[in-house]
Amino acid sequence: MGDGTVARQKQLILVFSRVWAWVFLAGLIAFFATSVNIQSRGGVNFLTIRNSQNILMAIVPVLLMGLGQTFVVIAAGIDLSVGWVMGLSSVVSAMVIVALTDRGTYEPLAIVIGCLAGVVAAIIPGLINGVIIATLRIPSFIVTLGMSFIARGVAFLLSGGNVVGGQPQGVRDLGNEALLYLISGSHGGLYFLRPPAVTGEALRQLDRILQWPVVITFVLLLIMLFVLHKTQFGRHVYAIGGNREAALRAGIPVDRHIIVLYALSAATAGIAGVLSTARFSGGSSIAGDPLLLSSIAAVIIGGVSMFGGEGSVSGTLIGALIIAVMTTGLVMLNVQPFWQYIVVGIVVILAVLIDQARDLIIGRMEAG
Amino acid sequence: MEPMLSVRNLVKRFGGLTAVNHVSLDVYPGEAVGLVGDNAAGKSTLIKCISGVYQADEGEIFFRGERAHFARPIDARRAGIETIYQDLALAGNLGISANIFMGREVKRKYLGGMVHTLDETFMNEASRKVLDTLNIHFANFGEKIEKLSGGQRQAVAIARAVYWQAKLMIMDEPTNNLGVVEQHKVLDLIGKLREEQVPVILISHTLPDVFAVTNRIVVMHRGRRVAEKRTSETNSHEIVQYMVGALDDTR
Ligand SMILES: Nc1ncnc2c1ncn2[C@@H]1O[C@H](COP(=O)(O)OP(=O)(O)O)[C@@H](O)[C@H]1O
Ligand SMILES: [Mg+2]
Numbered sequence: 001m002g003d004g005t006v007a008r009q010k011q012l013i014l015v016f017s018r019v020w021a022w023v024f025l026a027g028l029i030a031f032f033a034t035s036v037n038i039q040s041r042g043g044v045n046f047l048t049i050r051n052s053q054n055i056l057m058a059i060v061p062v063l064l065m066g067l068g069q070t071f072v073v074i075a076a077g078i079d080l081s082v083g084w085v086m087g088l089s090s091v092v093s094a095m096v097i098v099a100l101t102d103r104g105t106y107e108p109l110a111i112v113i114g115c116l117a118g119v120v121a122a123i124i125p126g127l128i129n130g131v132i133i134a135t136l137r138i139p140s141f142i143v144t145l146g147m148s149f150i151a152r153g154v155a156f157l158l159s160g161g162n163v164v165g166g167q168p169q170g171v172r173d174l175g176n177e178a179l180l181y182l183i184s185g186s187h188g189g190l191y192f193l194r195p196p197a198v199t200g201e202a203l204r205q206l207d208r209i210l211q212w213p214v215v216i217t218f219v220l221l222l223i224m225l226f227v228l229h230k231t232q233f234g235r236h237v238y239a240i241g242g243n244r245e246a247a248l249r250a251g252i253p254v255d256r257h258i259i260v261l262y263a264l265s266a267a268t269a270g271i272a273g274v275l276s277t278a279r280f281s282g283g284s285s286i287a288g289d290p291l292l293l294s295s296i297a298a299v300i301i302g303g304v305s306m307f308g309g310e311g312s313v314s315g316t317l318i319g320a321l322i323i324a325v326m327t328t329g330l331v332m333l334n335v336q337p338f339w340q341y342i343v344v345g346i347v348v349i350l351a352v353l354i355d356q357a358r359d360l361i362i363g364r365m366e367a368g
Numbered sequence: 369m370e371p372m373l374s375v376r377n378l379v380k381r382f383g384g385l386t387a388v389n390h391v392s393l394d395v396y397p398g399e400a401v402g403l404v405g406d407n408a409a410g411k412s413t414l415i416k417c418i419s420g421v422y423q424a425d426e427g428e429i430f431f432r433g434e435r436a437h438f439a440r441p442i443d444a445r446r447a448g449i450e451t452i453y454q455d456l457a458l459a460g461n462l463g464i465s466a467n468i469f470m471g472r473e474v475k476r477k478y479l480g481g482m483v484h485t486l487d488e489t490f491m492n493e494a495s496r497k498v499l500d501t502l503n504i505h506f507a508n509f510g511e512k513i514e515k516l517s518g519g520q521r522q523a524v525a526i527a528r529a530v531y532w533q534a535k536l537m538i539m540d541e542p543t544n545n546l547g548v549v550e551q552h553k554v555l556d557l558i559g560k561l562r563e564e565q566v567p568v569i570l571i572s573h574t575l576p577d578v579f580a581v582t583n584r585i586v587v588m589h590r591g592r593r594v595a596e597k598r599t600s601e602t603n604s605h606e607i608v609q610y611m612v613g614a615l616d617d618t619r
Contacts, residue, residue, distance in 0.1 A: 230485045230486060231484060231485055231486060232473045232475060232484060232486060235462075235466065235473055235486060236471075238459070238461060238462055238466075239459045239462060239466075239470055239471075241461065242459035242460055242461035242462055243457070243458065243459040243460060243461075245455070245457065246456070246457040246458055246459050246470070247459065247470070247471070248440075248441065249419075249421065249441040249442075249451075249453070249457045250441075250442070250445075250457070250470040250471030250472075251440070251441065251442025251445060251446075251471035251472070252470070252471045308461075309459070309460075309461035310461060366515075
């Protein structure tokens with residue numbers, strides 16, 4: 001075999017290992033687009049605007065937690081506390097909003113303060129995580145596991161185990177209204193920012209496109225994409241994950257960086273908590289926990305190495321999309337929803353296997 | 369002439385173990401000093417005290433005539449001491465230029481300095497340039513460090529030190545695990561540094577290498593400095609005697 005062929009094969013394998021997740025996602029969508037339609041005899045369609053928006057809304061909390069997690073895991077850590085930290089933020093934001101509006105605070109102001117309070121309530125445990133992990137050198141796995149129990153306890157104590165309701169209309173709007181509204185059909189139209197005043201059949205035809213939680217999440221995604229891949233801060237995340245000692249000797253303030261990363265991870269979970277309060281018009285301490293493992297799965301499917309040093313924001317986005325598309329599609333196929341867990345599990349393991357196979361094959365090729 | 373680096377009675381202990389025991393060492397401009405000794409003699413610990421990785425328990429370090437307190441490695445690097453560690457200190461997951469600029473990345477400013485991005489173009493070009501001046505050529509410049517050979521990694525570490533204009537270069541076993549050709553490259557580089565009056569401390573187990581490039585040899589044994597010889601006035605046989613403890617000038 002000539003050198004050229006080997007190089008080309010290597011290139012092919014590298015390209016495959018990078019794009020398989022995109023191809024897999026496209027395949028999933030194609031599969032559900034045809035099978036859902038056939039199964040429901042044309043009654044239900046997978047490829048609708050409404051369904052696409054549902055999928056986007058479903059990925060919001062998973063993606064937000066996954067984004068913070070991406071940074072932490074690239075720096076060779078893990079944050080297991082984000083699930084309950086999200087719940088804590090949801091409860092705190094809801095309680096602050098109720099308390100303020102009860103006192104007659106101007107509603108938008110009450111909502112802004114409540115949202116900030118939720119995020120701050122999340123950042124505090126994140127900072128504590130970071131300080132303990134960076135300075136005491138206790139494995140992140142243990143510290144954040146402990147913090148997850150603490151956040152859970154605090155969230156339950158604050159809320160008394162109940163959903164914190166009584167939210168003003170503005171909260172519901174933040175979680176459900178959209179950038180665009182579309183009414184399909186002959187009397188339809190596209191509306192910007194404000195939903196048209198319609199009733200009856202037209203209201204049923206009304207699609208919300210890019211609901212606020214989705215818009216906020218994607219703005220954050222773009223910012224974090226930029227920070228991780230284009231800035232010195234992001235470069236140092238990779239350096240710390242690749243060789244912490246080397247980063248230290250090169251003068252990178254490693255401890256400070258690690259503290260900021262856990263605060264960042266908690267902050268994205270906090271934003272997820274606030275958006276959950278908004279979406280369901282209530283603060284719930286259990287809002288995040290069921291999603292924690294999905295968010296870690298998204299990170300792994302997206303190609304972030306659990307050993308640190310590898311991964312990308314776009315990978316995590318794909319991971320989150322794959323999980324959401326699979327879950328939604330299986331439900332629409334009337335498959336028992338429990339199957340989704342089995343499929344997600346298989347994909348997680350497959351993702352890691354593909355990376356390992358790539359390294360093995362290329363290693364063999366280079367060895368000759 | 370004033371020494372570039374002067375280490376006075378340095379002591380470093382790890383628990384009950386005295387890894388470096390009252391060691392003194394002077395390095396003058398344009399010199400290459402060989403630091404030799406058996407495994408666990410304390411060579412790496414001594415140079416890590418100089419480069420700010422460890423803090424000495426006793427003793428003083430003077431660099432360019434001034435008392436030096438390097439609390440962290442970056443302080444030593446800012447003063448002009450570049451160290452190539454035995455354990456290399458490169459990030460395997462990053463590329464060549466990212467490693468040369470690690471911790472001192474060059475940035476571009478936007479929006480009046482509010483937003484900074486990495487200036488990859490500048491860093492790539494500067495990296496290529498410094499590698500060129502050292503006569504090091506990579507067919508795979510864009511690769512991650514972990515994909516490079518041992519010699520190529522060593523070359524990157526040396527290029528990093530050269531780029532940042534080392535006033536003193538410390539090399540801990542730089543030819544370990546290298547092929548013969550690559551070993552020669554590294555020795556050539558040490559010669560180049562001496563031509564540019566950059567003093568070098570070379571730690572090596574390979575005595576022929578030490579004899580080839582140094583003008584002075586310091587021998588350590590069990591944490592102590594047991595001999596200091598002009599390279600031209602000694603031979604490997606004598607140095608080995610010091611290394612194994614058969615000879616000891618301090619006794
Ligand atoms: N970080 C450390 N903690 C404890 N002991 C150490 C540490 N670093 C080195 N030592 C010990 O100090 C002694 C000198 O080690 P080192 O300086 O690495 O020797 P050399 O480089 O000459 O082989 C050895 O006994 C080693 O085990
Ligand atoms: Mg050593």
